Amino acid sequence: DADVTQTPRNRITKTGKRIMLECSQTKGHDRMYWYRQDPGLGLRLIYYSFDVKDINKGEISDGYSVSRQAQAKFSLSLESAIPNQTALYFCATSDPGQGDYGYTFGSGTRLTVV
Amino acid sequence: ELKVEQNPLFLSMQEGKNYTIYCNYSTTSDRLYWYRQDPGKSLESLFVLLSNGAVKQEGRLMASLDTKARLSTLHITAAVHDLSATYFCAVSRRNFGNEKLTFGTGTRLTIIP
Numbered sequence: 001d002a003d004v005t006q007t008p009r010n011r012i013t014k015t016g017k018r019i020m021l022e023c024s025q026t027k028g029h030d031r032m033y034w035y036r037q038d039p040g041l042g043l044r045l046i047y048y049s050f051d052v053k054d055i056n057k058g059e060i061s062d063g064y065s066v067s068r069q070a071q072a073k074f075s076l077s078l079e080s081a082i083p084n085q086t087a088l089y090f091c092a093t094s095d096p097g098q099g100d101y102g103y104t105f106g107s108g109t110r111l112t113v114v
Numbered sequence: 115e116l117k118v119e120q121n122p123l124f125l126s127m128q129e130g131k132n133y134t135i136y137c138n139y140s141t142t143s144d145r146l147y148w149y150r151q152d153p154g155k156s157l158e159s160l161f162v163l164l165s166n167g168a169v170k171q172e173g174r175l176m177a178s179l180d181t182k183a184r185l186s187t188l189h190i191t192a193a194v195h196d197l198s199a200t201y202f203c204a205v206s207r208r209n210f211g212n213e214k215l216t217f218g219t220g221t222r223l224t225i226i227p
Contacts, residue, residue, distance in 0.1 A: 033215070040123070042202060042217035043157075058214070090156065096213070101145055101164070101206075103215060105157045 003027050006091050006106035013081050013113055021076045021109050023091030029104070030095055032074040034058075034066060037088040037108075046089075049074055081113040116141050118205050120218035128226050130192050135221045137186040137203035144213070146186045147204040148177050151220070157202065160188075190223075198225045 004025045013019050023032065030051050035043040045058030047066040055066060063085060067075045078085055091106040117140040127133050137146070145164055149157040161170045163179035163186060170177050174197065176189045186203055204217045 035217075040219060042118075042219045043204075044217070045214060048214065092215075094215075101162050102159050103147070104159075107156045108154075110154075 002107065004091055004093055004104050004106035006089075006109050008109060009107065010110045011112070013111070015082055015113055017081050019078045019081055019111070021089055021091075021111070023074045023076070023106055025072050025074075025091075025093045025104070027093050027095070027104055028071070029093035030071065031093060032068065033092040033094070033103075034064075034074070034076045035090045035092060036060060037090060043090065046076065078111075078113075081111075083113045086111060086113050116143070116205060116207050116216045118203060118216050118218040120203055120221050122221060123219060124222050124224075126224045126226060127190075127193055129194055132192065133190050135188040135190075135201055135203075135223075137188070137218055139184050139186075139205045139216075141184075141207065142181070143184075143205040143207045145206045146179050147206070147215070148175075148186070148188055149202045149204065151200045151202065153200075160201075193225045195225045195227060198223055 007022045033048040034046040037043045044060050046064050048056050049068045052068050065077045089109045092103045094103045119138045121136050148160040151157050161177040166181040168179045174191045179186045200220045200222045202217050202220045204215045206215050
């Protein structure tokens with residue numbers, strides 16, 4: 001099993017619908033992140049969480065919300081999807097406190113809003 | 115605000131040639147990362163550079179960091195087709211205890227036989 005699992009892998013939804021993207025990890029990391037990738041723009045940070053009680057907005061949080069249900073689970077919601085939220089979404093984890101400075105990324109969720 | 119710029123954005127090169135991808139960032143940082151991404155796939159970690167003058171090498175790829183110039187380079191030696199991918203640099207910076215990773219726009223590398 002992958003260290004960071006994202007579901008679904010692909011999703012097509014209609015404008016105005018609510019959708020949730022889920023992320024779970026087996027790394028035991030405290031820190032979790034949601035990024036969005038658009039062509040030519042690299043990855044941009046949507047939200048991040050440093051522990052279960054900590055939620056922080058990233059650079060492009062408008063139109064998104066998150067929930068950290070447990071250390072291992074971090075969900076991203078689009079309350080009312082719009083077409084310009086069509087993108088590839090990545091969840092990531094990290095834990096510098098373990099002496100590992102790396103970030104582990106999930107396989108991504110390709111979301112299309114029509 | 116931390117900004118990370120990569121160049122070139124697109125690079126097409128012949129097998130066997132050498133080339134360098136550049137990553138500039140705007141403010142002091144704590145660590146610099148290089149990632150590889152194949153089309154439709156996740157990001158694969160290549161290197162983490164922790165300090166000024168750090169150099170790391172893996173196969174035909176070598177990354178270096180100059181924190182005074184706020185510049186990292188990813189050098190490709192004698193390119194082979196398997197290296198075709200998009201390469202991202204990313205910079206982490208602690209700000210009042212919060213550490214965030216800021217990505218460059220990526221360099222799409224195509225190796226031509």
